[in-house]
Amino acid sequence: xxxxxxxxxxxxxxxxxxxxxxxxxxxxxxxxxxxxxxxxxxxxxxxxxxxxxxxxxxxxxxxxxxxxxxxxxxxxxxxxxxxxxxxxxxxxxxxxxxxxxxxxxxxxxxxxxxxxxxxxxxxxxxxxxxxxxxxxxxxxxxxxxxxxxxxxxxxxxxxxxxxxxxxxxxxxxxxxxxxxxxxxxxxxxxxxxxxxxxxxxxxxxxxxxxxxxxxxxxxxxxxxxxxxxxxxxxxxxxxxxxxxxxxxxxxxxxxxxxxxxxxxxxxxxxxxxxxxxxxxxxxxxxxxxxxxxxxxxxxxxxxxxxxxxxxxxxxxxxxxxxxxxxxxxxxxxxxxxxxxxxxxxxxxxxxxxxxxxxxxxxxxxxxxxxxxxxxxxxxxxxxxxxxxxxxxxxxxxxxxxxxxxxxxxxxxxxxxxxxxxxxxxxxxxxxxxxxxxxxxxxxxxxxxxxxxxxxxxxxxxxxxxxxxxxxxxxxxxxxxxxxxxxxxxxxxxx
Numbered sequence: 001x002x003x004x005x006x007x008x009x010x011x012x013x014x015x016x017x018x019x020x021x022x023x024x025x026x027x028x029x030x031x032x033x034x035x036x037x038x039x040x041x042x043x044x045x046x047x048x049x050x051x052x053x054x055x056x057x058x059x060x061x062x063x064x065x066x067x068x069x070x071x072x073x074x075x076x077x078x079x080x081x082x083x084x085x086x087x088x089x090x091x092x093x094x095x096x097x098x099x100x101x102x103x104x105x106x107x108x109x110x111x112x113x114x115x116x117x118x119x120x121x122x123x124x125x126x127x128x129x130x131x132x133x134x135x136x137x138x139x140x141x142x143x144x145x146x147x148x149x150x151x152x153x154x155x156x157x158x159x160x161x162x163x164x165x166x167x168x169x170x171x172x173x174x175x176x177x178x179x180x181x182x183x184x185x186x187x188x189x190x191x192x193x194x195x196x197x198x199x200x201x202x203x204x205x206x207x208x209x210x211x212x213x214x215x216x217x218x219x220x221x222x223x224x225x226x227x228x229x230x231x232x233x234x235x236x237x238x239x240x241x242x243x244x245x246x247x248x249x250x251x252x253x254x255x256x257x258x259x260x261x262x263x264x265x266x267x268x269x270x271x272x273x274x275x276x277x278x279x280x281x282x283x284x285x286x287x288x289x290x291x292x293x294x295x296x297x298x299x300x301x302x303x304x305x306x307x308x309x310x311x312x313x314x315x316x317x318x319x320x321x322x323x324x325x326x327x328x329x330x331x332x333x334x335x336x337x338x339x340x341x342x343x344x345x346x347x348x349x350x351x352x353x354x355x356x357x358x359x360x361x362x363x364x365x366x367x368x369x370x371x372x373x374x375x376x377x378x379x380x381x382x383x384x385x386x387x388x389x390x391x392x393x394x395x396x397x398x399x400x401x402x403x404x405x406x407x408x409x410x411x412x413x414x415x416x417x418x419x420x421x422x423x424x425x426x427x428x429x430x431x432x433x434x435x436x437x438x439x440x441x442x443x444x445x446x447x448x449x450x451x452x453x454x455x456x457x458x459x460x461x462x463x464x465x466x467x468x469x470x471x472x473x474x475x476x477x478x479x480x481x482x483x484x485x486x487x488x489x490x491x492x493x494x
Contacts, residue, residue, distance in 0.1 A: 001291065001292035001311065001315055001316065001317070002291050002292045002293070003262050003263065003264075003291070003292040003293045003311075004160060004164050004262060004292055004308075004311060004312050004315075005071065005160055005163045005164050005167070005261070005262070005312070006160075007043065007071060007072050007156050007159045007160045007163060008042070008043065008044070008045055008068075008069055008070050008071060008072070009043055009044045009045065009070060009072045009073065009074055009098075009152065009155070009156070009159065010044075010045045010047055010064075010065030010068065010070030010072070010073050010074070011028065011031065011032060011044055011045065011046050011047060011074045011076055011152075012047045012052060012061045012065065012073065012074070012075055012076065012089060013025070013027070013028035013047075013051050013052070013076045013077075013078045014051065014052040014053070014075060014076065014077055014078065014081040014082060014085065014086040014089075015051045015052070015053050015078055015079050015081065015082070016053070016079060016080040016081055016082050016120070017053045017054075017082070019079040019080055019115060019116070020079075020112060020113075021051050021053070023078050023079045023102075023113065023115045024051045024076075024077075024078025024079055024102075024115075025051060025078070026078075027076070027078040027079075027102045027115070027145065028046065028051075028076055028078055029046075030145040031076060031102075031145045031148050031149060031152075032044065032046045033145070034145040034146045034148070034149040035149040035152060035153070038146070038149055038150075038153070039149070039153050043152075043153075043156055044074075044152065045065065045068050045069075045070050047061050047064050047065050047068075048064075049061055049063075049064040051078070052082065052085050052086060052089065053082055053085065054082070054085055055084070055085050055088060057085065058085045058086075058088050058089050058092075059092075061089065062089065062092055062093060065093070066094075070095075071095045071159075071163050072095050072096050072097070072098070072155070072156075072159035072162075072163065073089065073090065073093045073095060073096070073097040073098070074097075074098045074099075074100060074152055074155070075089050075090060075097060075098070075099045075100075075124075075135075076100055076101070076102070076148070077099070077100070077101035077102060077115075077117040077120045077121060077124065078102050078115060078117065079102070079115035079116060079117055079120065080115065080116045080117060080119060080120035080123075081101075081117065081120040081123070081124060083120070083123040083124055083126075083127045084127065086099075086124055086127075087124060087127040087128050087131055087133055090128065090133050090134075090135050091131055091133050095159070095162075095163060095166075096134075096136060096155075096158070096159045096162040096163065096469065097133075097134070097135045097136065098135060098136040098137070098138075098151075098152070098155045098159075099121065099124050099125070099128070099135050099136075099137050099141060100137075100138060100141050100142075100143070100148050100151050100152065101117035101118065101120060101121045101124075101141055101142045101143075101148075102115055102117045102142070102143075102144075102145075102148070103117070103118070103142050103143050103144050103147070104118075105144070117142060118142050121137075121141055121142060125137060134469055134471075136155060136158060136159075136465060136469055138151045138154065138155075154461070154462065157312065157313045157314070157315065157459070157462045158313070158462050158465050158466050158469065160312045160313070160315070161309050161312035161313050161462075161466045162466060162469055162470065164262050164308065164309075164312045165193055165194060165195055165308075165309070165470065166194045167260050167261040167262050168194075168195045168196070168260060168262045168263070168264065168305075168308060169195070169196040169197070169198060169256075169257055169258065169260035169262070169263050169264075170190065170195060170196070170197050170198070170263075170264050170265070170266060170301055170304050170305060171198045171200065171252065171253070171256060171263060171264075171265050171266070172197070172198070172199045172200065172265070172266040172267065172299055172301055172304075173200050173201070173202055173204070173205045173265075173266070173267045173268055173299070174200075174201060174202035174205075174267065174268030174273075174299055175268065175299060176268065176298060176299045176300075177268060177269075177270055177271065177298055177299075180298055180299075182449035182450055182451075183298055183299060183300040183301075183302075183303070183449055183451065184403075185301065185302050185400060185401040185402070185403065186401055186403065186405055187301070188401070188405050189401035189405060189407050190301070190305065190401075192407075192471070193470055193471070195305065196258070196260055197301065198256060202268055202272065202273065202276075205248070205252070205267070206276055206277065208248050208251070208252060209244065209245060209248045209277065212244050212247055212248045212251070213244065215244060215247050217243075217247055218240060218243045218244055218247065219243075221243035221246055221247060222239045222240060222243045225239050225242065225243060225283075225287075226239065228287075228358055229358070229364065229366055232363065232364045232365040232366055232387075233366055234365055234366045234367055235366045235367065235368070235382045235383070237382075238279050238366075238382040238383050241277070241278055241279050241383075242279060242283055242284050242383055245277070245279070245281060245284050246284045246287060246288070249265065249284065249288065249295075250288075253265075253293070262308070263293065264293065264294045264295070264296070264304040264305070264307065264308045265285075265288070265293065265294070265295040265296070265304060266295070266296040266299050266300055266301045266303065266304040267281060267285070267295065267296075267297070267299060268298065268299045269281050269282070269285075269297050269298060269353075270298075270372055271372070271375070271376065274369075274372055274376055274380040274381055275376065275380055278379075278380050279380065279381075279382055279383040280353065280354070280368075280369045280372065280381055280382065280383040280384050281295075281383065282297075282352075282353050282354030282355050282369065282383055282384040282385055283354060283366060283383050283384065283385045284383070285297065285355045286354065286355050286356055286357040286358065286385050286426075287357065289307065289317055289318065289319065289355065289356075289357055290317045290357030290358070290359055290360075291317075292311055292317070294307030294308050294311055294318060294320075295355065296320050296451070297320065297352060297353070297355055297451075298451075300320065300449070300451050302398070302399060302400045302401060303320045303398070303449075303451045303453065304320075305399055306320075306397065306398045306399045306400075306453040307319075307320055307453050309399060309453075309463070309466060310395070310397065310453050310454075310455040310459070310463070313455065313459050313462045313463055313466060314455045314456065314457055314459050316455070316456055316457070317357050317359060317360060317456070318453055318454060318455050318456070319352070319355060319356040319357070319360060319389075319426070319453070319454045320352065320355060320451055320452070320453050320454070321350035321351060321352045321356075321426075321451070321452060321454055322350065322351050322352055322450050322451060322452075323348060323350060323396075323439075323443065323450055323451075323452050324348070324349050324350060324351035324427075324450075325348065325349045325351065326344075326347075326348060326349070327344060327347040327348060327349060327429055329344065331419065331422070331429075332344045332347065335417075335419040335420070336417060336419060336429075336431075340417060340431060342431045342433070343436075345435060345436030346431050346432060346433060346434065346435045346436065347417070347429060347430065347431045347435065348429075348430055348432075348435060348439075349421060349423065349427055349428065349429055349430065350389070350396075350416075350427065350428055350430050350452070350454065351423070351425050351426065351427040352425060352426050352427075353369050353371065353372075353384050353425050353426070354367075354369065354383075354384030354385035354386055354425060354426050355385075355426060356385070356387075356389060356426035357385075358385065358387075360389060360390055360456060361385070361387030361388065361389060361390065361426065362387060362388045362389070362390055362391075363387050363388075364385050364386065364387040365385070365386050365387060366382075366383070366384070366385060366386075367382070367384055367385075367386050367424075368381045368382045368383075368384065369381040369382075369383070369384040370424050370425075384425070385426060386424055386425055386426060387426060388420065388421050388427060388428055389416050389426065389427065389428030390416065390428075390456075391415070391416045391417060391418035391419075391428075392415060392416060392456065392457075393413070393414075393415050393456070393457050393458045394413070394414055394415060394416055394430065394454050394455065394456055394457070394458075395411060395412070395413050395414075395454070395455045395457065395458055395459045395460050395463065396410075396411075396412045396413075396414065396430070396432060396452045396453070396454055397409065397410060397411045397412070397452065397453055397454075397455065397460075397463050398410055398448060398449075398451070398452050398453055399467065399472070400448055400449070402447065406476065407470075407471060407472045407473075407476065408446055408448070408472065408476045408477075408478075409463075409467040409472050409476065409477045409478070410438075410442050410443070410446070410448060410477065410478035410479065411460045411463045411464055411467070411477065411478075411479050412432045412435075412438055412460070412479055412480040413432070413458045413460045413480075414430055414431050414432030414433065414435070414480075415430070415431055416428040416429065416430055416431075417429045417430070417431050432480055433480055433482065434480050434481065434482060434483060435480065437480075437481070437487065437490065438478070438479075438480035438481070440490075441487035441488075441489050441490050442478035442479070442480075442487070443478075445487075445489050446476075446478055460479070464477060464479075
């Protein structure tokens with residue numbers, strides 16, 4: 001995947017001066033060895049300059065991890081740790097930080113070999129709060145070398161998303177389509193997150209597209225599209241325009257990313273787009289998203305933001321779908337009931353016109369866009385990618401600003417069922433435990449729009465931590481609560 005950061009985590013061990021420094025030295029070495037034995041050694045860097053016991057050591061360690069290209073930090077309490085210096089590490093480090101502590105190794109070494117990091121983690125967390133410093137602390141942040149290595153590995157996708165957001169620019173084209181107020185949200189929270197936004201007119205994009213007519217790169221892009229589509233290439237006549245459009249977007253990104261490293265797009269895709277450009281942009285949107293450059297439909301800026309977070313966390317393509325329609329009773333009875341542990345209200349269909357990349361469809365076909373063709377000439381609605389979404393685990397999620405500038409999110413894990421949709425577009429039958437209640441008491445009650453991002457796998461744990469880290473109040477992160485666990489707005493007598 002392109003368009004996302006590579007994370008390199010600096011591991012800095014700390015020690016309180018009344019504890020043997022050797023505890024932190026040896027435990028750091030064991031931690032690093034454990035990580036390299038289990039995971040990619042390129043993920044981490046062991047800071048050898050010093051064990052941090054003072055503010056001077058803190059500065060030395062920070063200079064070292066910065067010089068060695070680290071963009072994330074693990075503060076490792078090999079023993080109790082110096083609460084001021086260790087928290088200043090996180091304060092002055094320009095990137096996400098994690099705190100983790102060493103467990104005691106043996107009952108035979110609890111005099112000179114006892115580190116008390118279990119206690120030190122309490123002081124560390126207290127000092128982080130005193131200084132208003134953000135840091136990731138795992139669910140149970142004390143462990144053996146192997147256990148702490150696993151915790152650091154779980155931190156990698158969280159760090160990747162946080163690092164990515166700091167260098168992200170969202171580029172949008174055009175206002176939202178008529179009757180799409182649902183995708184409207186203030187940009188203030190984007191700026192609070194450190195995300196830049198560049199808003200353009202559709203005319204700006206149209207002008208750039210026309211200037212790319214006859215671009216010498218078009219034939220090569222057409223060949224790549226033909227290879228990807230295979231027998232699903234039902235509209236070969238539209239490929240030259242789609243290739244021209246793809247090149248236009250990629251050039252726009254390079255020319256407009258400015259000082260930012262990563263870009264995502266949100267474009268207006270109907271109704272005038274079709275009549276002026278002569279096609280729909282769905283397939284091109286899917287191709288860019290499949291490479292790691294998410295493109296949100298209908299100028300959904302927070303949808304694009306959500307997609308980017310999921311791409312970073314999953315290190316894979318994501319998609320953006322309408323939480324669209326119910327599963328008919330006959331399909332439920334024929335294909336789901338008795339075969340899967342879901343009620344009909346746990347299921348729904350996620351759909352969009354054709355923005356899901358080919359790698360996430362069971363098969364794909366280039367077609368015209370049926371919904372648009374109901375009110376426009378069919379020939380200008382060509383360019384959508386249709387197919388049923390691949391079955392398997394998914395995470396449905398979204399990060400959103402409310403109209404009054406409250407940052408909210410939701411995360412729900414489930415799956416796409418291996419059941420034919422019998423419908424059109426990029427579409428799948430989704431099952432999320434207790435979806436009916438989640439739909440009413442999170443999606444509706446908290447005023448989320450109809451677009452939801454989909455990551456292909458179960459990434460709820462990491463997404464929840466990302467949302468916490470960037471400042472979403474935990475009370476504003478919705479999830480599908482299990483049966484028997486009542487939502488605040490749920491009628492107890494229902």
